[in-house]
Amino acid sequence: MTREIALRRPPISPAVVVLGGLFVLGLVAAIIRYVNGLGAITNLNDNTAWGLWISFDLLCGVALASGAFITASMVHLFGGERFRPLLRPAILTGFLGYLLVILALMVDLGRPDRIWHLIIFWNTDSVMFEVGWCVMLYTLVLALEFSPLVFERLGLVAPRRLIHALIIPLAIAGATLSTLHQSSLGSLFVILPEELHKIWFTPLLPLMFWLTAVAVGPAMVILESTISSRVFQRGLHLDLLGDLAKVIPFVLAAYIAVKFGDLAGSGELDLLVDWDLESGLFWLEIIGFVALPMVLFSLRAVRESSGWLLFSALLVIGGVILSRFAVSLIALGRPEFAASYVPHPLELAVTIGVVAAGVAAFALVARYLPLFVEAAPSTAAE
Amino acid sequence: MVSVMARVAMLFDAFRCTGCRGCQVACKQWNDLPAEVTHNTGSYQNPPRVSSDTWLLMQFREVEREDGGLTWAFRRYACMHCLEPACVSACPVGALYKTEEGPVLHHNNRCIGCRYCMLACPFEVPTFQWDKGLFEGPQIKKCDFCVDRLSAGMEPACVQTCPAGALMFGDRDELIAVAEARIQEHPERYVNHIYGKDEAGGTSLLYISPVPFQQLGMPKLGSAPIQKDAEDIMQKATPAVLVGMLVGLSGLYWVVKRRQEMMGKNGGSGTQGDREA
Amino acid sequence: MTNDWTDIKNSDCILVQGANPAENHPASMAWVNEARDKHGAKLIVVDPRFTRTAATADLYVALRPGTDIVFLGGLINYTLQNRLYNEEYVKYYTNALTLIHPDFKGPADLDGLFSGYDAEARSYDTASWQYQKEQKTVTVTQKDPVTGEDVTVEKQVSVPKKATSLDDPNCAFAHLKKHFARFTPELVEQVCGTPKEKFLQVAELYCATGAPDKSGTIMYAMGQTQHTVGTQNVRATAILQLLLGNIGIPGGGVNALRGESNVQGSTDMALLFHDLPGYLGSPTDKHPDLAAYLAKFDTTSYWVNGPRFFTTLMKAWFSAAATKENDYAYHYIPKTSGNYSWIALFEAMYAGQIKGLICMGQNPAVAGPNARLERKALQNLDWLVMMDLFETETASFWKGPGVNPQEVKTEVFLLPAADAMEKAGSIVSSGRRSQWRPAVAAALGDDKEDIWILTRLVRDLKEAYKDSTEAKDRPILDLVWNYGDEPDVELVAREINGYALEDVKDASGKVLVEKGKVIPGFATIASAADPGTIACGNWLFGGYFAEADDGTGTMMPAVKRRGQNDPGGYGFYPNWGFTWPANRRILYNRASARPDGTPWAENKKVIWWDPTADSGQKDAQGNPILGKWVGYDVPDFPPTKKPDAKADPAKTGLGAQAGTDPFLMKSDGKGWLFAPAGLNEGPFPEHYEPLESAVVNPLSGVQNNPVIKLWDTDADKEIGDRVGTSDEFPIICTTYRLCEHWQAGAMSRNLPWLAECQPDMFIEMGEELAQEKGIKNGGQVIVASARGQIKVVALVTKRWRPYQVNGKKVHQVGMPWHYGWQGLATGDIANDLTPHIGDGNTMIPEYKAFLVDVRKA
């Protein structure tokens, strides 16, 4: 068996109390919502049918969970065995991420009790159909990829073997589903050529979403590793993270290229100098959250400093959040109704509760399951 | 639905419309929709927009004409019953569907409440019951073309009410002919365009207007169905990516593995770690 | 309406002036649009504000409130100057050629006044307004009252003198020309604030309907009538239509778009103080006995039958108690001794002269002018009985704003009434067409039909007086009220229609109608040997409940018919319901044919003289007499009277009129361009400013209508009849209706769907004024007049613009008047601002033009 890293923390800490409190608050909000309707705790209305929960909990949540498939692909498919130490936390982050997305969706959906309708009523024209299936299937994949930790903890060898045997197909399925899923979230907005501001609208939204998801995957691994190394006081694989980060500038470069190429292609570059909200957002994203981290990550000094790595990763993450909000909320002008949507405090509470639940779950898993495995050598095990 | 003539449509003549809102109220009456609590915010228009309780809203716009004159333009704001409805395309569970006869309907029992249809509709028509909890089961609501009346051989409530003859119900091709004739006979009254004939792939609601349609409040739409790109993605790109990735990644894995095995033979560190996934 | 709603579709030009049919008579738009579709008719709207009717019009023109006479006068002048009038029509069918008293002088000579004005009495001596008459000696055959034999006697009659040419300076036409010559396009611009070119556009379009194959209709309502010169506004309309030959023809007419759903019926039934059913006119203290009263009926028009109609009315009311010997109980009828119109009544109430009020389907607390004063007047009542569907502001006046319920002694009874849908009966639309409506819903709770309530009231009154021997109580005891204890409204309808109390016979003794049967029409009353054999509640409705063919051969009471055949395609639908009089759709339709009886134009033919048609009468030899009026409508003319029939001064009634006299209710059979009688402020309409005006009358030195009654009760008090001046209140205000609300609001503000549409009381104003006053769209504003102030939402709109009047910029604002404190949609009461002032003839309040100021709240 692999060696676990012992965690030296008391079971009940102030942090746990705070997280629990936040989660309970979110839960209460959700209960109000179930009893009195979405209108009771959200500022959603017919002008703004999707708000914070879709923009953040779903769109950002899924994007930020992309570390799982990136790492899994690296380790299992692209021969990046070195990155194995990053794998389990990344899978967990992804898995939790998806669970939280589902949790949030269960609050956001008008009829969560009918979620299973997705399975029996098919409309294959609908991007939402794809999104739904990807969530379901990929969560399943993540669950399977994560299951060995549980089996290990329980000492169940047979099922663990089974998973082990399936790990490659799972990784392939995971990468495929993630690609479909990450991109399909972008595709969701391809049906809004009129409502979405021209700077942000493009039929290439799925590609953009996918690219940013690929970029943010390593960034998330960096974030999660850095934080957990500090919180759980364990060693940080700075070298691995630095290597992982190398890929980011290429992806971001591709993203910039696609973005400008697309606007140039549709002859809408001039919109960028309108200096309105949308063009402002565009430049903010491109300069502050794409170009800057692109440069930073290309610098060896940055990649070798945990602080700078974290900072640059945060930039990428921030950029993804910004672009998700831009597409799904800010630049989504309803031409008729100047909708000024600001999330309701209780809406925020649900999101915070969901995040708190995620952090708490991570901590719990970290405490009770063999999450952080030593890198190697492990020949002794069997 | 039975006995509905094929391709039913409605013609809204904004020149004739007097903004009396008889249609708006008749719609509520027939469909038994409650009134909303409203306030005068400096306009005749109320409620502010269509909602689950208001499926049809007359909107009021004061449009200054080029000749210095004024037009008080009244826009019918309700479902357009698109020939190729974006809402239908968007609905993951097929809760929205286009009937052969024309109306676009909502099959409430299927709906999961994702509200993607609300985003997808270029006319911002579908609405949601924000104030209904899980037990009351919130629904997506919109004009249903009065199918219950249609199947009983009656015209929609709004059409029947309209005192100014601004609404006409009938066969789509025939109504297009009527609209064309009106424009031709009175070019001074109308903009030379039938909105909905081609917009977004065509709609069952056809509009003619004395002011440019954007000033009337209609979105500027091309003739391609709004969901064309999205459907291309679903029908072409998605399967391609799916298959491509499954095959590609398997191939890649195979190649990488081969290479590593070769390297392993050459004294590499092996792949024992696999089992630790 | 002289014509019917459906007839609007026959028009070539529709002038809407002083009405807003798209909002207040929405169903009429179907016919307006049909006219526009079928023959390219134009719709012109003349209104101070851009309405929803204006929104669909081909031409919209703004005019300053209260200046219609100048605008219409401008059209009249344009017609005259450009000789666009239908000369043959004018010569034959109007009094254009009649010579006027040589002493007559008009405003052109007398600076705004007509001859005969008495400033003290604020009234006119109308002697100089009369026709010149010539005395003729005629021989008449009449029955000797003693012997009963026919005898011939010589009689002096005076007949109006006629000029031979329209150029005669003393004829009505010449006076007309002179009077209206002042109403130039420049004056229109100066007074109405309407740019000259805009006015000329209207003139060109509308006055073209003088062509014989064209017709134009004028749709008007409160925008014309609710002024101190309201009646004269309508007169101007009538004059214009007469000149253009637009009366009596399809697509023409003077068309008052009536208000409350059955207001036409209630006017017909004389719900106003000055009338008896069928427009017989109330007896006044000038008519101490029946003879004096009957003497007021013309003898040279169809009104010659007035006395007969009165007889049948009294028989309907008092039956056996009304006998020839007791002058048909004439003494039972109260004689009016003054003005009992709305304002006068409330002033009397305010002065404590009225003890009790039965308010049946009215909401004066909101609807009356200077409503604060009127609500205070209600406090002076001992009791108030309300019959209404809702607890209205009137029913709850004691808890209205500024009222301390403890100080109100009035005892209020609220009797819940059943709604129109909950009871059967006939209602009469503006087009004079009555239709029967069955009850389609059961009354709610304790709601009762009004007739049920009234029946109990009558029963209890009779009970209360049953032992009285006093003469003054006889009317109550003798009143016939036998519709059943659970009243049967069909019995009422039957009585209105008229039925035979005994066999009705003509002069020759032939039985016209058997005892107990309904009469087929008022002609029976005219030809009965003894009208006292008939009880008829309203002669105009004679035949409305008689069995008639619905066009498919099925017989039913005429008013219940729903036959849809439409001979001629004019939309007359003769088998649908019943149109008084005699199921006639177009009044004065004799004028739809030329003097010689042939139609003016093929596309406008309604009735015409067919010389070959069998008249149904036989000459002395027994040969059929040929010649008859035929066509699609019931001729408004003796059906066999030849077009070339000469007036016979020896005869009375229609015999005294010629075959070319279409206006058979007028003493001379003519349409009156010049009105020698009937109007208090003069034979022609003259422009005077509204009581409160921002403008000094640019036309003459007479600022206001010289015959209006001015009230100044408590003018110095907080609540009172104060009149505002333009330095304190510089802005013109008008009030009007919204499509979404009904009247004083009880019926619509209690309906959630309508409350939702127009939830709050508001004021509309232009962007310029709003900017000047720092008022924001949607913000709150205070509107103040000399009577009070209210707080409302500001609706700032491009649809309102200031006027340039006399070189001065005048702002105007407008408000709906539907709001009050009861119901779902509430708001301040517009009428708290309106003045107690009425029209010079009808006393209708001047709701449409008064002065206010506005400021940000």
Ligand SMILES: Nc1nc2c(c(=O)[nH]1)N[C@H]1C(S)=C(S)[C@@H](COP(=O)(O)OP(=O)(O)OC[C@H]3O[C@@H](n4cnc5c(=O)[nH]c(N)nc54)[C@H](O)[C@@H]3O)O[C@H]1N2
């Ligand atoms: N929806 C609705 N319909 C109604 C009613 C209602 O309350 N609601 N009420 C019914 C009743 S009782 C009546 S009497 C009728 C009244 O029907 P209308 O007369 O059409 O009613 P208003 O809106 O009072 O006034 C008509 C127009 O006159 C304009 N006006 C004001 N001053 C002047 C002026 O000096 N000259 C001219 N030319 N126009 C002027 C006003 O701007 C307004 O647009 O409507 C009937 N129909």
Ligand SMILES: Nc1nc2c(c(=O)[nH]1)N[C@H]1C(S)=C(S)[C@@H](COP(=O)(O)OP(=O)(O)OC[C@H]3O[C@@H](n4cnc5c(=O)[nH]c(N)nc54)[C@H](O)[C@@H]3O)O[C@H]1N2
């Ligand atoms: N400022 C301003 N004031 C105006 C006007 C204006 O233009 N401007 N217009 C004026 C005009 S034209 C009119 S007609 C008056 C109208 O003034 P009102 O007649 O006082 O107003 P309504 O609201 O029509 O009142 C009718 C009442 O009858 C009740 N009712 C309805 N059906 C029945 C029934 O079957 N039986 C009984 N017993 N009650 C019933 C209704 O609930 C309602 O309360 O207002 C006048 N006031």
Ligand code: SF4
């Ligand atoms: S208007 Fe909107 S809701 Fe109606 S059919 Fe078209 S897309 Fe669907």
Ligand code: SF4
């Ligand atoms: S809300 Fe309902 S109808 Fe709309 S897209 Fe979702 S499932 Fe379909």
Ligand code: SF4
């Ligand atoms: S068709 Fe029926 S449901 Fe649709 S707007 Fe008209 S009345 Fe309302």
Ligand code: SF4
């Ligand atoms: S009922 Fe007819 S005229 Fe009235 S608002 Fe509706 S479409 Fe326009």
Ligand code: SF4
């Ligand atoms: S008031 Fe009545 S009759 Fe007049 S348009 Fe409205 S519904 Fe029709």
Ligand SMILES: [Mo]
């Ligand atoms: Mo009225």
